[in-house]
Structures are given as C-alpha cells and as structure tokens.
Amino acid sequence: MTIFVFCIALFLIGLYAIVTKRNLIKIVIGFALIEYSVNLLFALIGFRRGALAPIITKVHTTHNFVDPIPQALVLTAIVIALGTTAVMLAIALRIYERYKTFDISKIKRLKG
Amino acid sequence: MSIIPLYFTIPLITAFIIPLLGKISKSLVWIVTTIVSFALFILALYGVTLTQETSMIVYKMGNWPPPLGIVMAFDSFSALMVLVISIIVFTGCFFSLRYIAHYTGQWKFYTLYMLITAGMMGIAITGDLFNMFVFLEIAAISSYCLVAFGVDAEELEASFKYMVMGEIGGLTFLLAIALLYARTSTLNLADISNTIQGNGMNSFFWMILGMLLFAFSIKAALVPFHTWLPDAHPAAPAPVSSLLSGIFIKVLGIYTTARIVYNIFGLTRANAPTFFNLLIGLGLLSIAWAGLTALKQKDYKRLLGYSTVSQIGYIMIGFGIGNYYGVAGAVFYILAHALGKGLLFLTSGAVVHRAGTRELDKLAGLGESMSTTAWSFRFGALSLIGLPPLVGFFAKLFIVLGAIKAGLLWLAIIAIGLSVLTLAYLLKIENNVFMKKGKMAGLKKAPFTMRIAMVFLVIVMLLTGLGFQTLMNFIVGPAAHALLRGFEYAQLVFGSFALNF
Amino acid sequence: MNEIYYLILLPLVGGLLGLLINRLRSELNFLGFFLTLFFAVRFFIASRTQIISFSLISFAGIDFRFYVDSLTGLIILFNAVFAFLIWLYSLKAVSKNPRERFYYIYIALALSAANGIVLSGNLIFLLIFWNLLVFSLYGLLLVGKKDSSFAARKAVIIIGVSDFIMMLGIVMLFVKAGNANMPLSPRIQLTSSWFIASYILIMVGAIAKAGSMPLHSWIPESSKVVPASTMAYIPASLDKLLGIYLLTRISYFVFDISGSLPIRLLLMIIGAVTIIAAVGMALVQKETMRLLSFHAVSQVGYMVLGIGTGIPVGIAGGLFHMLNNAIYKACLFLSAGSVEYRTKTTKLDQLGGLGTRMPITLFAFFIASLAISGVPPLNGFFSKWMVYQGIIKFGKESNLWPIFLIAATFGSVLTLASFLKLVHSLFLGERPRALDKVREARFEMVVPSLLLALLCIVFGIFAYRIPLSNLIFPSIPFRVNGIGFWSPILATILILVGIILGLIVFMFGTALKPKRKQIFIGGEVLEPEEISITGPNFYSSLHNLDLLEKTYQFGEGGAFDFFNYLVGIASGLAIIFKDVINRILVGIYKGIGRIISGLGGFISLLHNGELYNYVGWIFLGGIIILLILVF
Structure with a gap:
C-alpha cells in the first residue's frame, strides 16, 4: 500500500511543479513526473509478488503470472506521453523565440 | 465486414498518406481530404440507417470477445456524433482550401486535420475505456498542434496554456483509468458497467466519477475549467476553430461525460440527485459567467469562444435534468450548436480573410460587401439565440420542457432568461461588423469555396430546423433513448457477443 | 383548410422569389401580396360561418394547432389589406434606399408571421410566429433612412425583454393548466395568484407589442431613422392589430377577466395613463414622425381601456378602435411620409403652407387627423364613443369610472390640439421659400393614403351598418347591448358636425391664403420667414396664434x-x-x-x-x- 501512496506523492510533486514553477521547461518536467507516476501506478497494479512475466511457454505451466494488460497499456501511455512532451517542448522553444523568455508569468498577451 | 472501424481507420490512413501526396501536389492533398471527408459523411448517414434496425452494433477488434479484446460499440448516440463530426469536418475542409493558402506546409495541416477527425470518430464509437483515452490523446495532441499552426506569439502562447490544462485533464483521466482497473480488473465499458451494477455505487466509485468529471469538464471547457478555450479556439485557423468549438469539445467533454454517467455508472436523477444537480450547477455557472464575459470582448473570435463556453452550459443543463426531454434537448443542442457555432467561426474566418483584422472596433460595414457571410452569420446567430423555425429553438424548447417536466420551473425560467445574454453579445458582432456603416464597405466577397462551405451549413441548419420532427424520430430521439437505457447498454454489448461468438 | 397554409406561405414565397429574381421583384411581390389579399377575403367570408380547428403536430403535451373563428378572419383581412397598401406605397417611397431589396422580404415575412400569429390556436405555437415578427421588425428597422442600427438594437432588446416576460407567463399557464390552447375551455378564472401572475405576464407582452407604456420607447426612437412606410406598417398597424388581438384572446378566450375587478382596473389604469402621458409627450414634439409615433402610443390607451371595461360595448369599442386606429394612423404616417418624400425634412419649423401644393395629401392627412381626434362623423369618434359607453356602464362596478372617462375625453381634446398644430405647420400658414417647387407626391404614394382616408369616412358614416355589424360584433363572444346610443345622440352629433364643419371652412378661408398686412418697422426689409408663424411654437405663446385670435374675435372667449x-x-x-x-x-x-x-x-x-x-x-x-x- 505504501508504494501506491508514494506514486500519488510523485503525482502531487508533478502537480506542484506545474502550478508553482514559472519556467516553461520546469512545467514540462512536472508533466513528465506526472506521466511517470501514473505509468508506475499502472504497472504496480498488475504486479504480484513472486509471479512470473506473462509469457506462456511449455516450461512454465504455472498460472502465477503478473497481469499483462497494464503492461500493454503502460507501453501505449508512454508513447502518448512521449508525443505530448515532444510537442510541449517544441512549442516551449518556439515561445522562447517569440517572447525571449521562458517565464510563463511574462507570457500573457491573451487576457480579458 | 463491418463498416464500424472504417470511421476512424479511413481518416487515420489518409493522415499518413497525405505526407506522401504532399510531395507531389498541394491541390491533390486537398482533393483527397475533401473526398475522404465526404465519404465519411456518406458513411455516417449509412451508419444512422444501420442504427434504425439494430440498436447496438458491436465490432470486435481482431475478433477477440468483449471482456478480453477491444470492442467498438456503435449505437444511436454514437451515430449522431459521427454524423455531426462528419458534417463539420466536411465543411471545414471545403473552407480550408483558400483559408490555408497563405500558410506554409499545407499538407501538415491536412494531416493534423485528418488525425483530429480520426481521434474524434474513435471516441464516439469505442467501447473500451483505455481505447477512449488513446483516441482522446490523438485528438488532443493534434488540436494542440493545430492551435499553434500559425506559430505567431499569441498562437503559441494559447497552445501552451491549452496544453498544460488539457494534459492535466488527460492525465487525470489516465489516473482514473488506472484506479478503476485496480478495482474492476477490466477496461471494457460494458464490463465496468456490470461490475458497478453488481457492487452498487460506493465512495471509491464516486471518487473515480469525480475525477472523470473533472477531466471531461476541462475538455468540455465548463466554468471554471474553461480558461484555455477563449485563448485556444480563436488562435487556431478558422476552419479549425469551427471544428474545435463546433464538435471537438463536445466529443471529448460532453459525449464522454454523458456516456459514462448514463450508461456506465447507470446514474439517474432518482438515484443520484446530487450529481445531476452538480451538472446543472456547472451548466448555469458556465452560461452566466461566460455570457457576461462575452459581452465585454473586443475580438470577433474571442467573443465567439466565450459564447461557446456559455452554450456548452445549456448542454450540461440538459444532461443534468436527466429526463427524456432534457436529454433529447441536450443531444439536439449538440447538433444545433455544432452547426451554429461552426458556421459563426467560418464567418469569422471569411471576415479575417478579407478584412485582415478580428477587432470589432476596426471592422465595419461588411454587411453589404460580404452579404453571403453576413447572412450566414445572421442565420447562425439566430439559431443560437433560439429563433423559431431554426434548429436552436427546438433544442432550447426541449431543454426547457425537460426542466418543467422534472419540476424545475426555476431552472426553465433562468435558462430562458439567460438567453438574453446570447442575444446581446451576438448583436454586438452584428452591429459592429455587419451593420455599422464604415470605411470597410468596399471589400471583396469571400472566396467561392468559403461561401459554399457557409451556405452548405446554412442549408443543413434550415433542413434540420424544418424537419425537426423527422430528426427527432430517427436520430435525436433514439440517441436520447440510447443514453437513458442505463445499464442495459452492457447487456446489449454482451448480448450481441453471445449471438456472434 | 389549405387557405391557412396559403396565408402563411404565399407572402413569404412571393418575397423570397422577388429577392432571388431581382428583375421581376415588383411583379412577384405583387403576386404574393395580392394573392394573400385574395385568399384573406375568401378566408374572411368563410370564417363568418364556421369555426375551424385542427392539429398540425402534437408532442410533449403541446398541441400545435390552428384555430379559426370570425375574430381571426377579421384580423387576417386587415393584415393583408395593410400589407398590400404599404407595398404599393413603398414602390416609390423606398426606391432610393440602398437596402431596398431586403425591405420587401421583411414586409412579406412580417405578413406571414402576423398571419401565423392570428391563425395559431396554441400560445406556444403563437410564440414561434411572434418571434419571427420580431426578426422581421429588426430587419425592417435596419432599412433606415440613416444609420438605424442603434434604434434597431434598442427595439429588439426592449421587445426581447417583453417577449421573455410573455414567454414566462405562457410557461406558467402551461405548467398549471396542462395545455396552452387558445381558446381554452373551460376558461380560467383569475382566482389563484399563480394564474393572475401568468395573466399579467402575458398581458404585458401583448400590450407591449401594441406599444403601450412603459415599453414604448423604441417607437419614437425608430421613427426618426426609418421610412414612414415602416412606421405605418409595423408600429402603427400590425403591432396594434396583433397586440390587441392577443389581449382580447387571453382576456376573454383563455382567461376570463370579467370576473376579476382588480385586473380590469389595472388594465384601465394602464390605458388611461398611456392616453394622457403619451399625448402630453406628443404636444411638445417638434418633428412630424416623432409626434405621430407618440400618438401611436397614446391611442393604444383607448383600446386597452375599452377591453379592460369587461362590458360588451366597451370591448367592441376597443376592437373597433383598434381597426380605426390602424387605418387612420397608417394614413397619417403615409401622408407625412409623402410630405417628407417631397420636402426631404420632417422638422416642423422648416415646413408649412404645403396645402396648395399637395392638396390630396392634405385631404387625406386632414381627414385622418380629424378621425384620430374623435371628431364626428369619422370613424375615430364612434369607437371612442363606444369606449366611453363602456366606461359609463362600468360605473356600476366601480366608483372610479369618472376618472377614466375624464382621462379619455381629455386625451381626445389634447389629440385634437396637437393635430391642429401639425396640420397647421405642415399644410397651412406661410410656406418657406425653399419649398416653392414642391409637387404632389407620386401616384403610388397618394393612392394608399387616399384609400385609407376614404375608409375613415366610410367607417364613420356607416359605422353601424358596415364595420360594426359585419366586422366587430360577430368577432366577440358577447351580445352587444345598448347600441341604442344611436338615435339619442344623433342630434348632438349633427350639431357638432355643424360647428366643426363651420370651423373647417373658416380655417381654410383664413389659413390657406395667408393674410397679408403692411408692416411698418422703420425702413428695414423683412423676409417673409421672419414674420411667419411656424408650427412648433404653436402653443408657446398664444398671442402669436392667428387662428385662435380669430376664434376669440368670433366671441368664443370661453x-x-x-x-x-x-x-x-x-x-x-x-x-x-x-x-x-x-x-x-x-x-x-x-x-x-x-x-x-x-x-x-x-x-x-x-x-x-x-x-x-x-x-x-x-x-x-x-x-x-x-x-x-x-x-
């Protein structure tokens, strides 16, 4: 159970970064942390102590496998996270070109 | 061979063919995209006829049976969403030809456009929660890129803020999926529904539902989760604004909420009054808050963006009322608002294309020089305001009737009263841009393809308004019934599995 | 009953085709309006003998149905007549407006919507057409002489608010009574506070449409910026017909206000206040259209007053006044529009002495002025007289009746006063030099005003035989007693007629040909303008008033x-x-x-x-x- 709590703690650290950090790159890192924590949580949900990897061969006839579905999902989620992070960084760099700053509190032309 | 997976595979494949075609010819890309989106429109119409006969069409990916494999569950509500998506995508595509002409990298635009279409279509027909997440992210990432497509300072800023908030929603959705999987060991919507039906709602499920509502409210831009929308939607190119405001937020936010609340968690007003009142509260807050803000806007598209937030509130109220009329009204409103707001954003595109500015103070006297645009704007605005034979009126009428039948007279009164705000802010555009006599009167008309796109939407809107009884019987009514089936959704999905297995 | 569809669709089809095929616009519009008029006449005759009611569609407890009785037929007929005359008038009057193309489609749409309002037998169904009319009004107001977008916006927002109020009332009625059919049987007695609130809300919508205070302010505002034909069409005729129609319907067909004295008193107070307040405002106006538009507000008071009495004679009087008012007010607006068309101004102090130049317009305007002032034997007199009768009979129920009677008669006198001023400043007195080349207005413009003026006379002289017994009495669900007012008053009428006619002759004699006198002012040269008496100052100083001075000399000092x-x-x-x-x-x-x-x-x-x-x-x-x- 504690390990789940740590996952949530990691999630919250990521959120903290998003809410309080002004630097665009640090915000992106915050997202990376969140994505990491959620993926970790997912993998842990499927985990069973002492179980084998879910590969059915003639040698291992036991049914004590870890749950394979979260692993498949985590793989997909990582790809999506990669895509998001890449787009975010690309746009952060473009913003730097235009505004000459990474400080989000100075990037506020759109308001009202 | 089922046609169901075609809805998202066709645009997906097209999206990856376009870069190849882009090397050959620009116009070829546009032609292919238009043909594909028109084919989707025809397929969507065919899908509607299919759901008239069978209330639930299930397609098993790779022929794996439902709890194990991924299923596509296509019912009347999905059919309606698919139809609306395809209409807006088709008109947007037509409109893009001239509008996108001054951007570089046009084929990238059409690639993203097809990806966003694939994502939305996927959400509307999937029967699997994780699959829904994947499609949602496909659509969302494409939309971030499209918002930043012009790479101007404001567009990048809008895109980044949108991305931060959108991803908070997306990741919360993923977290909710993980927690739900920990409890139910399944991701199939129908299977989750069965588990919940067996266990009954407990505080864990309420928490999950809260997280989902939070995530979808961000995607749907309900107040106070709306702040990205007035930045992002105006920043995108006009056909994309039309797509985003017209249907994108409804698929990502409203469709998902309605599907999960009604069919998966099986909630009704009788067994969960607090939740439904929460929906109504969010709706009313959105209408009033965004409506008031819209009054003070000085930018054509930003005003329309706030108007979208405000109008989404009506849809939420309809779902929050929870009886047949309320739900049918909300479904109708999805259609009406998609057509109306899609049209209004297209007119904004035409105006920007010719006049070169979006500021209401600088625009003037376009009513005579761009008469097609002006008339399209008027029809769209009147439909949103709720003028009778247009489709928006019937949507509002049903929501009000629903409120009355549910014994919420106060809600009916407030909902009608707040529509004065809609009148006020749309009149502001009408007065400033089209009516006021000014220097800009000598502009040229909007390009031909743009006018075709706008007129097409006007015609669809008139037809839906005049034929609302038919629409009610064949499309909107069944969609509302599909939602109000509640837990029967799961039986239908598994029922068809038992038949085919 | 195919006519119902024709009546709603024909004008619209004509208008739309005219918009699309610009070359044949007048012909197509003519066809649309004329066929509508033709069917309206047939429809009117058919509606004398039968009551038709059938359902179009029905869902969620709302029965979207049509209902036709003789009241419907009456309003339909006049809708079509006015639309046709206004179309005829507009042919030349609006021809120079850049938005002319759209003007006709709005005129047609307004007719369709008005017919729809009258034909619908369900209040919710009625709302659809009601809102369409607002749309066409917005469009018409935008076809302005000047930049009219502000006036149009103001009108739409004020009417939008009153429509919202009315919608609320209809929803309340629907919720409690289970349906919103019109007429409703059994009628709802105003006993519970819920229904009273509902009635008052719908009533506010109805009288706001008719232009009663305090939701009237868009009418004078618009009058400055839109063509006279628009004013004559919507605020002066259609809005009156429809507002009073709806008031009658809800007061005696859906609800039954004859059992509730406080409600009727409320109506009568609104009526009385509207008469006096608006006519007071009219007296001090210095512009033709604005002055007329305040009278358009003022006259609503009589109709509301008449319907509020709950006495058959009063109700019949109110309805008759509605018809009469639409006729003479349209005539006034159209004639004033002709003057404006020729002189390019509406400012009273720049006008004058046009009587010899525009004799037919003068005739129409003068007849209509007398009619609106309630001078016998013109139509305005008889309807007002019936309203007075109603008020007197109302005296059995409440001691407040003298107040209403005084307000009504006093209003009449002030109306006469303000029209004396108007006729004087437009047609009589000294003509400014700038207007020397003014000619009679065009044929298409003269004919409608002349026809309306003749209608004023016909409806006045043959009041009982033609309009009352054929149009008004069959339309209300009561037997009207006490038509005996006819013979006892005859003598009085004749005397009054004698006096008034004498006065008219006298006025023509003196005023058409300004009297010239030699003035000695120490060698300075005087331009005629400097000593001419223009209308706006009519009541500022009575010593300047040539006419009254003469009257004084004739020994009527009292x-x-x-x-x-x-x-x-x-x-x-x-x-x-x-x-x-x-x-x-x-x-x-x-x-x-x-x-x-x-x-x-x-x-x-x-x-x-x-x-x-x-x-x-x-x-x-x-x-x-x-x-x-x-x-």
Whole structure:
C-alpha cells in the first residue's frame, strides 16, 4: 500500500511543479513526473509478488503470472506521453523565440 | 465486414498518406481530404440507417470477445456524433482550401486535420475505456498542434496554456483509468458497467466519477475549467476553430461525460440527485459567467469562444435534468450548436480573410460587401439565440420542457432568461461588423469555396430546423433513448457477443 | 383548410422569389401580396360561418394547432389589406434606399408571421410566429433612412425583454393548466395568484407589442431613422392589430377577466395613463414622425381601456378602435411620409403652407387627423364613443369610472390640439421659400393614403351598418347591448358636425391664403420667414396664434380660456412625463445595463492571462467536485 501512496506523492510533486514553477521547461518536467507516476501506478497494479512475466511457454505451466494488460497499456501511455512532451517542448522553444523568455508569468498577451 | 472501424481507420490512413501526396501536389492533398471527408459523411448517414434496425452494433477488434479484446460499440448516440463530426469536418475542409493558402506546409495541416477527425470518430464509437483515452490523446495532441499552426506569439502562447490544462485533464483521466482497473480488473465499458451494477455505487466509485468529471469538464471547457478555450479556439485557423468549438469539445467533454454517467455508472436523477444537480450547477455557472464575459470582448473570435463556453452550459443543463426531454434537448443542442457555432467561426474566418483584422472596433460595414457571410452569420446567430423555425429553438424548447417536466420551473425560467445574454453579445458582432456603416464597405466577397462551405451549413441548419420532427424520430430521439437505457447498454454489448461468438 | 397554409406561405414565397429574381421583384411581390389579399377575403367570408380547428403536430403535451373563428378572419383581412397598401406605397417611397431589396422580404415575412400569429390556436405555437415578427421588425428597422442600427438594437432588446416576460407567463399557464390552447375551455378564472401572475405576464407582452407604456420607447426612437412606410406598417398597424388581438384572446378566450375587478382596473389604469402621458409627450414634439409615433402610443390607451371595461360595448369599442386606429394612423404616417418624400425634412419649423401644393395629401392627412381626434362623423369618434359607453356602464362596478372617462375625453381634446398644430405647420400658414417647387407626391404614394382616408369616412358614416355589424360584433363572444346610443345622440352629433364643419371652412378661408398686412418697422426689409408663424411654437405663446385670435374675435372667449387651461395642464404633464418618469425609466434601463456590463468587465479582468491563476481555478473546481461527490 505504501508504494501506491508514494506514486500519488510523485503525482502531487508533478502537480506542484506545474502550478508553482514559472519556467516553461520546469512545467514540462512536472508533466513528465506526472506521466511517470501514473505509468508506475499502472504497472504496480498488475504486479504480484513472486509471479512470473506473462509469457506462456511449455516450461512454465504455472498460472502465477503478473497481469499483462497494464503492461500493454503502460507501453501505449508512454508513447502518448512521449508525443505530448515532444510537442510541449517544441512549442516551449518556439515561445522562447517569440517572447525571449521562458517565464510563463511574462507570457500573457491573451487576457480579458 | 463491418463498416464500424472504417470511421476512424479511413481518416487515420489518409493522415499518413497525405505526407506522401504532399510531395507531389498541394491541390491533390486537398482533393483527397475533401473526398475522404465526404465519404465519411456518406458513411455516417449509412451508419444512422444501420442504427434504425439494430440498436447496438458491436465490432470486435481482431475478433477477440468483449471482456478480453477491444470492442467498438456503435449505437444511436454514437451515430449522431459521427454524423455531426462528419458534417463539420466536411465543411471545414471545403473552407480550408483558400483559408490555408497563405500558410506554409499545407499538407501538415491536412494531416493534423485528418488525425483530429480520426481521434474524434474513435471516441464516439469505442467501447473500451483505455481505447477512449488513446483516441482522446490523438485528438488532443493534434488540436494542440493545430492551435499553434500559425506559430505567431499569441498562437503559441494559447497552445501552451491549452496544453498544460488539457494534459492535466488527460492525465487525470489516465489516473482514473488506472484506479478503476485496480478495482474492476477490466477496461471494457460494458464490463465496468456490470461490475458497478453488481457492487452498487460506493465512495471509491464516486471518487473515480469525480475525477472523470473533472477531466471531461476541462475538455468540455465548463466554468471554471474553461480558461484555455477563449485563448485556444480563436488562435487556431478558422476552419479549425469551427471544428474545435463546433464538435471537438463536445466529443471529448460532453459525449464522454454523458456516456459514462448514463450508461456506465447507470446514474439517474432518482438515484443520484446530487450529481445531476452538480451538472446543472456547472451548466448555469458556465452560461452566466461566460455570457457576461462575452459581452465585454473586443475580438470577433474571442467573443465567439466565450459564447461557446456559455452554450456548452445549456448542454450540461440538459444532461443534468436527466429526463427524456432534457436529454433529447441536450443531444439536439449538440447538433444545433455544432452547426451554429461552426458556421459563426467560418464567418469569422471569411471576415479575417478579407478584412485582415478580428477587432470589432476596426471592422465595419461588411454587411453589404460580404452579404453571403453576413447572412450566414445572421442565420447562425439566430439559431443560437433560439429563433423559431431554426434548429436552436427546438433544442432550447426541449431543454426547457425537460426542466418543467422534472419540476424545475426555476431552472426553465433562468435558462430562458439567460438567453438574453446570447442575444446581446451576438448583436454586438452584428452591429459592429455587419451593420455599422464604415470605411470597410468596399471589400471583396469571400472566396467561392468559403461561401459554399457557409451556405452548405446554412442549408443543413434550415433542413434540420424544418424537419425537426423527422430528426427527432430517427436520430435525436433514439440517441436520447440510447443514453437513458442505463445499464442495459452492457447487456446489449454482451448480448450481441453471445449471438456472434 | 389549405387557405391557412396559403396565408402563411404565399407572402413569404412571393418575397423570397422577388429577392432571388431581382428583375421581376415588383411583379412577384405583387403576386404574393395580392394573392394573400385574395385568399384573406375568401378566408374572411368563410370564417363568418364556421369555426375551424385542427392539429398540425402534437408532442410533449403541446398541441400545435390552428384555430379559426370570425375574430381571426377579421384580423387576417386587415393584415393583408395593410400589407398590400404599404407595398404599393413603398414602390416609390423606398426606391432610393440602398437596402431596398431586403425591405420587401421583411414586409412579406412580417405578413406571414402576423398571419401565423392570428391563425395559431396554441400560445406556444403563437410564440414561434411572434418571434419571427420580431426578426422581421429588426430587419425592417435596419432599412433606415440613416444609420438605424442603434434604434434597431434598442427595439429588439426592449421587445426581447417583453417577449421573455410573455414567454414566462405562457410557461406558467402551461405548467398549471396542462395545455396552452387558445381558446381554452373551460376558461380560467383569475382566482389563484399563480394564474393572475401568468395573466399579467402575458398581458404585458401583448400590450407591449401594441406599444403601450412603459415599453414604448423604441417607437419614437425608430421613427426618426426609418421610412414612414415602416412606421405605418409595423408600429402603427400590425403591432396594434396583433397586440390587441392577443389581449382580447387571453382576456376573454383563455382567461376570463370579467370576473376579476382588480385586473380590469389595472388594465384601465394602464390605458388611461398611456392616453394622457403619451399625448402630453406628443404636444411638445417638434418633428412630424416623432409626434405621430407618440400618438401611436397614446391611442393604444383607448383600446386597452375599452377591453379592460369587461362590458360588451366597451370591448367592441376597443376592437373597433383598434381597426380605426390602424387605418387612420397608417394614413397619417403615409401622408407625412409623402410630405417628407417631397420636402426631404420632417422638422416642423422648416415646413408649412404645403396645402396648395399637395392638396390630396392634405385631404387625406386632414381627414385622418380629424378621425384620430374623435371628431364626428369619422370613424375615430364612434369607437371612442363606444369606449366611453363602456366606461359609463362600468360605473356600476366601480366608483372610479369618472376618472377614466375624464382621462379619455381629455386625451381626445389634447389629440385634437396637437393635430391642429401639425396640420397647421405642415399644410397651412406661410410656406418657406425653399419649398416653392414642391409637387404632389407620386401616384403610388397618394393612392394608399387616399384609400385609407376614404375608409375613415366610410367607417364613420356607416359605422353601424358596415364595420360594426359585419366586422366587430360577430368577432366577440358577447351580445352587444345598448347600441341604442344611436338615435339619442344623433342630434348632438349633427350639431357638432355643424360647428366643426363651420370651423373647417373658416380655417381654410383664413389659413390657406395667408393674410397679408403692411408692416411698418422703420425702413428695414423683412423676409417673409421672419414674420411667419411656424408650427412648433404653436402653443408657446398664444398671442402669436392667428387662428385662435380669430376664434376669440368670433366671441368664443370661453373656449379660449378653456383651451389655454388645457394646454397648461398638458405642458405640465409633458414635463412630468418627459423629465421625471422618462428619466426614471431611462435610469433603470441604464442601471441594469451598467450592472451587467460592470459584472462582465469584472469577470473579464479575472481572466488575466496568468497560467497559475487558471490552473488554480481548475484545481479549486476539481476539489469542489470531488468533495461534493465523495461526501
């Protein structure tokens, strides 16, 4: 159970970064942390102590496998996270070109 | 061979063919995209006829049976969403030809456009929660890129803020999926529904539902989760604004909420009054808050963006009322608002294309020089305001009737009263841009393809308004019934599995 | 009953085709309006003998149905007549407007919507057409002489508010009574406070449409910027017909107000206040259209007053007055429009002496002026007389009746006074040099006003035989007793006619040919303008008034004093209404506007572009959602 709590703690650290950090790159890192924590949580949900990897061969006839579905999902989620992070960084760099700053509190032309 | 997976595979494949075609010819890309989106429109119409006969069409990916494999569950509500998506995508595509002409990298635009279409279509027909997440992210990432497509300072800023908030929603959705999987060991919507039906709602499920509502409210831009929308939607190119405001937020936010609340968690007003009142509260807050803000806007598209937030509130109220009329009204409103707001954003595109500015103070006297645009704007605005034979009126009428039948007279009164705000802010555009006599009167008309796109939407809107009884019987009514089936959704999905297995 | 569809669709089809095929516009529009008129006549004849009611579609307990009885037929007929005449008039009058193309489609749409309103047998169904009419009004107001977008916006917002109020009332009725059919059987007695509230809300919508106070302010505002034909069409005729139609329907067919004295008193008070206040405002106006538009407001008071009495004669009088008012008010607007067409101005102090140049217009305008002032034997007199009869009979129920009677007669006198001023400043007196080349208005413009003026005479002289027994009495669900007012009054009428005719002859004699006198002013050269008496100052100083001086010389000094006295009261009232009540109303409108605008500005400021501010909102919202759902 504690390990789940740590996952949530990691999630919250990521959120903290998003809410309080002004630097665009640090915000992106915050997202990376969140994505990491959620993926970790997912993998842990499927985990069973002492179980084998879910590969059915003639040698291992036991049914004590870890749950394979979260692993498949985590793989997909990582790809999506990669895509998001890449787009975010690309746009952060473009913003730097235009505004000459990474400080989000100075990037506020759109308001009202 | 089922046609169901075609809805998202066709645009997906097209999206990856376009870069190849882009090397050959620009116009070829546009032609292919238009043909594909028109084919989707025809397929969507065919899908509607299919759901008239069978209330639930299930397609098993790779022929794996439902709890194990991924299923596509296509019912009347999905059919309606698919139809609306395809209409807006088709008109947007037509409109893009001239509008996108001054951007570089046009084929990238059409690639993203097809990806966003694939994502939305996927959400509307999937029967699997994780699959829904994947499609949602496909659509969302494409939309971030499209918002930043012009790479101007404001567009990048809008895109980044949108991305931060959108991803908070997306990741919360993923977290909710993980927690739900920990409890139910399944991701199939129908299977989750069965588990919940067996266990009954407990505080864990309420928490999950809260997280989902939070995530979808961000995607749907309900107040106070709306702040990205007035930045992002105006920043995108006009056909994309039309797509985003017209249907994108409804698929990502409203469709998902309605599907999960009604069919998966099986909630009704009788067994969960607090939740439904929460929906109504969010709706009313959105209408009033965004409506008031819209009054003070000085930018054509930003005003329309706030108007979208405000109008989404009506849809939420309809779902929050929870009886047949309320739900049918909300479904109708999805259609009406998609057509109306899609049209209004297209007119904004035409105006920007010719006049070169979006500021209401600088625009003037376009009513005579761009008469097609002006008339399209008027029809769209009147439909949103709720003028009778247009489709928006019937949507509002049903929501009000629903409120009355549910014994919420106060809600009916407030909902009608707040529509004065809609009148006020749309009149502001009408007065400033089209009516006021000014220097800009000598502009040229909007390009031909743009006018075709706008007129097409006007015609669809008139037809839906005049034929609302038919629409009610064949499309909107069944969609509302599909939602109000509640837990029967799961039986239908598994029922068809038992038949085919 | 195919005519129902024809009546709603024909004008619209004609208008739309005309819009599409610009070359044949007049022909197609003519076909649309003329066929509508033709079917309206047939429909009117058919509606004498039968009551038709059938359902179009029905869902959610709302029965979208048509209902036709003789009242329907009457209003349909006049809708079509007015639309046709206005179309004829507009052919030349609006021809120079850049938005001319769209003008006709709105005229057609308004006719379709008006016919739809009258034909629908369900209040919710009626709302559809009601809103369509607002749309066409907005369109028509936008076809302005000048930039009319502000006036159009003001009109739409005021009417939008009153429509919302009415919608609320209809919803309340629907919720409690289970349906909103019109007529409703059994009729709803106004006993519970719910139904009283519902009735009052719908009533506000109806009289606001008719143009009663305090929701009238868009009419004078619009009158400055739109063509006279628009004013003659919507505020002067269609709105009156429809507003009073709806008031009659809800008062005696859906609800039954004859059992509720307080409601009827409320109606009568609204009527009386409207008569006096609006006519007071009219007296001090210096512009033709604005002056006429205040009379358009004032005359509504008589109709509301008549219907409020609950006495058959009064109700019949109210309805008859509605018809008459539409006729003479349209005539006045159209004639004033002809004057404006030729002189290019509506300012009274720049006009004068046009009587010899525009004799037919003068005739029409003069007849209509007398009719609106209630001078026998013109139609306005008879309808007003019936309203008075109703008020007197109402005296059995309430001691307040003398107040209403005095208000009504006093209003009549002031109307006469303000029209004397208007006729004088337009047609009589000295003609400014600039207007020497003015000719009679075009044929297409003269014919409608002349026809309407003739109708005033016919409806007056043969009041009982033609309009009352054929049009009005069959339309109300009561037997009208006490038509005996006919013979006892005859003598009085004849005497009055004698006096008035004498006065008219006298006025023509003196005023058409200004009397020339030698003036000695020490060698200076005087231009005629400097000594001419123009209309606007008519009541500012009675010593300047040539006409009344003559009257005085003829030994009617008593009338002079009385007149002076009346004018004093009227100016006082005008000041009260203009400066106090109007200011309060404007203050309220502006206050609400400021509050909403301020709120919007405040919320707008909250969107300050700071990302962490936005993210903070999001998390706050998320926490609230979770708290509500989990606990």
